[in-house]
Amino acid sequence: MSTRKQFGRIGVLVRTFGSAVAAAAAVERGHRPTNQDLVMLGIDPMHFDRIRKY
Structure with a gap:
């Protein structure tokens, strides 16, 4: 693995x-x-809007 990939990660x-x-x-x-x-x-913004608040 190159150094560039490590820094990218x-x-x-x-x-x-x-x-x-x-x-x-x-x-x-x-x-x-x-x-x-x-x-x-990794959260879909449309699904986030459907979260109910308690």
């Missing part, structure tokens, strides 16, 4: 972690996360 990991933090913060504030953050986490 680390970058994806950092972006995924950042999206998770941003989505969690948005939900905690009572806001909807951005579509970009949801897609990065």
Whole structure:
């Protein structure tokens, strides 16, 4: 495996972690996360809108 691929994977990991933090913060504030953050986490934005709040 080349060094470039290793750094690429680390970058994806950092972006995924950042999206998770941003989505969690948005939900905690009572806001909807951005579509970009949801897609990065593998969540379909249309399905996220159907989640009921208790």
